Amino acid sequence: MSAELALNGASLKVRNQWIVKPLSLTIDAGQTVALVGESGAGKSSLLELLRQAHADRVAWCPQQPALVPMLSLYLNVYMGRLHEFGLWQNLSNLLRADPDQWRSVQALADELGLLNGSGAKRMSQSAERFSGGEQQRINIARALFQQRPIFLGDEPVSAVDEVQARRIIERVKAHHQTTVLALHDVDLALACADRIIGMSQGEVVLDRPARALDAETLLALYPSQRHG
Numbered sequence: 314m315s316a317e318l319a320l321n322g323a324s325l326k327v328r329n330q331w332i333v334k335p336l337s338l339t340i341d342a343g344q345t346v347a348l349v350g351e352s353g354a355g356k357s358s359l360l361e362l363l364r365q366a367h368a369d370r371v372a373w374c375p376q377q378p379a380l381v382p383m384l385s386l387y388l389n390v391y392m393g394r395l396h397e398f399g400l401w402q403n404l405s406n407l408l409r410a411d412p413d414q415w416r417s418v419q420a421l422a423d424e425l426g427l428l429n430g431s432g433a434k435r436m437s438q439s440a441e442r443f444s445g446g447e448q449q450r451i452n453i454a455r456a457l458f459q460q461r462p463i464f465l466g467d468e469p470v471s472a473v474d475e476v477q478a479r480r481i482i483e484r485v486k487a488h489h490q491t492t493v494l495a496l497h498d499v500d501l502a503l504a505c506a507d508r509i510i511g512m513s514q515g516e517v518v519l520d521r522p523a524r525a526l527d528a529e530t531l532l533a534l535y536p537s538q539r540h541g
């Protein structure tokens with residue numbers, strides 16, 4: 314299998330402090346990788362390093378949905394490919410949706426359970442009128458709309474219930490060759506990923522196939538959450 318993502322001695326240091334210590338990492342095409350570790354361990358920063366190294370092949374799904382509240386679901390998803398279309402197409406699409414793009418976005422929104430049986434109405438509804446979990450799914454739809462081979466998601470389903478979270482991650486995997494997700498839920502990581510990378514204080518401290526791990530082993534990466 315070929316390496317789809319590679320870092321060679323990459324690091325991040327801010328004001329003399331290591332955020333990510335120098336590391337080398339390869340992720341093969343076809344893998345689903347979960348990054349786990351407690352808050353502040355460096356998961357987002359590692360994702361950012363991967364994104365910078367492979368920018369034009371990556372669909373990026375940030376931790377905070379970067380939606381424009383007043384714009385519709387449709388336009389918020391369409392925005393994922395704004396730079397690919399010409400200025401006039403983008404302007405005319407603001408006034409009247411391009412039917413092909415509308416259909417593509419509608420299919421994605423439906424797949425992610427955003428339409429609730431009332432398609433056109435929900436597609437035109439402004440993003441601010443969706444719940445937090447729905448806004449996360451609009452954010453995911455925007456990333457899927459980009460049709461890139463690699464999906465990088467930073468806690469993309471943190472506001473969605475566990476059953477839906479699994480279903481959505483399966484949809485994300487189906488649309489991408491390679492998927493890397495920062496996840497705080499270790500059970501979700503074990504269920505959805507085939508490789509788990511554990512981080513602590515800016516370092517990779519665990520990197521193993523998911524099938525060789527259990528929740529208890531992963532919870533050891535969260536010492537501050539241990540009681541008693």
Ligand SMILES: Nc1ncnc2c1ncn2[C@@H]1O[C@H](COP(=O)(O)OP(=O)(O)OP(=O)(O)O)[C@@H](O)[C@H]1O
Pocket residue numbers: 327332350351352353354355356357358359495
């Ligand atoms: N630009 C920056 N300047 C200063 N400190 C930073 C910067 N970016 C990240 N950090 C610090 O680096 C550490 C790692 O942050 P990061 O967001 O990568 O962690 P994380 O594991 O993704 O956490 P969370 O699960 O809470 O999102 C944190 O202590 C954070 O405060």
